[in-house]
Amino acid sequence: MWLVRQWTSFVKRLVHVNAKPMKRNFGRGGMMVHPYRGYGSQREVFVMGRVFRQLALGRAIPRRGIFRDTADVARRIFRRGFANAEVELVLGGNQLCVTTDRDGYFDVHLPISHALPIDVSWHVADIKVKAEGQRSVNTQVEIYVPPPEADLLVISDIDDTVMFTGVAEKLKMLYRLFVHKPHRRTAFPGVASLYQALHRGGSDKAERPILYVSRGPWAIYEMLETFFQLNRIPVGPILFLREWGLSLRHPWPRRAEAHKRELIDRMLTLFDDLPCILIGDSGQHDPEVYSDVVRDYPGRIKAIYIRRIDRDPAREQAIQNLRNQLADTDCQLVLAADSVLIAEHAHVEGYISARGLQAVKRDVKESYQDAPTNKSR
Template identity: 80%
Template sequence: MGILRQWASFVKRLVHVIAKPIKGESGRGGMVVHPYRGYGSQQEIFVMGRVFRQAALGRAIPRHGIWRDTADVARRILRRGLADAQVEIHIGDNQLCVGTDRDGYFDVHLPISHALPIDVSWHRADILVHCPHQTPVRTHVEVYVPPPEADLLVISDIDDTVMFTGVAEKLKMLYRLFVKKPHRRTAFPGVASLYQALHRGVSERAERPILYVSRGPWAIYEMLETFFQINRIPVGPIIFLREWGISLRRPWPRRAEEHKRDLIDRMLTLYSEMPCILIGDSGQHDPEVYFEIVKAYPDRIKAIYIRRVDKNPKREQAIQRLRDELVGTQCELVLAADSVLIAEHAHAQGDISAHGLAAVKRDVEEHRNTSA
């Protein structure tokens, strides 16, 4: 009976988590627009999002409880992207209109011809969506543009780099990813203070762009956003996810390596004046992907930080071979057991302040003491 109760609790929580992203819509149906936080420069900005149609919640469905969650899950499963919807986006005096693809996604690439204010990093983009036989929808989203004093670009993985998901153990990963509440997920000790130090830089005022890449689908965007806010991890955050592309003909997700490589290429091109550091983990393909990035951009990558999450000797030997191949270049690959080693290297490189290094050491030590 105890096992049955655990499974019942598991299913109930899973249903609640899957239903959560549309709770704020109060059961309304029709056309819905979900934009994701954007990013850019004084030359161009990028904003992604999705336009879809979903059923309204019937009056007979209670406002709370498992029946409401089940109904919302059904609405999520049955909702369909609206193709060829017209998405107008305005930021400052700049505007552009694009259409959605067959799955309802839009990817706006807006050249900036009228300069944006340089005294703020977050800018509001207003969005208006038109679609035949649908009531137009207005919404807005934040877009991050780094200030002129930003001197370093940070690109980081999320899974098993910022928070523990157990990628090597697929079932546990899915449980942590989709079932655990954000405040119960595990952020690696010292991650918040490390990323804050990288964001602020030596001057403590740099406001550097930190861009996050996840192997997860856009469906977990809100959950990751909550996790970052709870754990005080900057910036915002800006999270790049992907559509898994699951269908009857393609039952497995698309390869994450190509997705990550394409995004990093885009970021390095967008912020072409900034050197970059890459942060990932040893459990998947991060070292190999980042190694290829260094070969393509030999003068741009200052360091690769790989969090050791896989104790397989063969995996460590493979990473060591990559590290040896980087000897003589401007980039060093650091395989780190904890956030302190990363912070110490970053401080030695002149990328974070002494205050930032001390904060990382303090947070890791406090975690050790409370876990003892």
């Protein structure tokens, strides 16, 4: 009986999460736009999003509950990308108009000719969408631009690096993503203080950019934002790599490695004046992808931190081989069982302060002393 209740809860939450992006439209149909949080520099900014058609919600459907969620999921599945819509992005005195592709996606690369304020990191851009025979749609999007004094770029995976998802066990991963509430979806011990220390740097006053990538679907965007806030993890542009299912054109997840590498290349090119740290996990392809990045960007990658999520001897040997291959570079590959080992190396190299290191040690110690919470980990 308990198992039935758990799986019923799983199905309901899975449906609810997939329905959530539809809620902001209050059941309206027609042309809609969903921009994703952008990022950039004082030279160029990037904003992605999608314009689509969707059905209106019938008046007979209740406002909340499983029937409303099911109806919203159906609306999401059967919505169609709006091809050839005009998308205008305006940021300060800068603007650019692009056209959506056949699936309704747009990717704006806006050159910055009018300088942005340097005293803020998050900028708000206006988006206007027009298409023949449709009412225009206006919305806004946040864009992150690091301050001029930033001295280091941090690019981090999320799944099994910041948050335990069990990617190696797909069913458990889905259960954790869609059944556990954000505050119960466990962050690894010490992650919040580690990323805060990396954000503040050795001086405790830096505001380094931390950019996150994920193998997850766009459907969990809001849930991940809540997770970051509740766990006090510094927020950056959360860049998802794939659209999962939810359309007849692409019924299966796309390969993550190529998309992750493409995004890393884009970030390193954009922030070409900053050295970089890469953070990932041992479970899938992060060590291999990151090692290739080191070879392709000589001198740029200062450290690779890989969180060990299992004790597979063959996998550890493979990572050791990668470490040996990088021995003649400026980059050190660190395979760490916990956040303390990462923090200790980062402190020795001057990436975080002594205060930051102590905060990581304290948080990890307190986490392991918390027996009830520890059981869920």
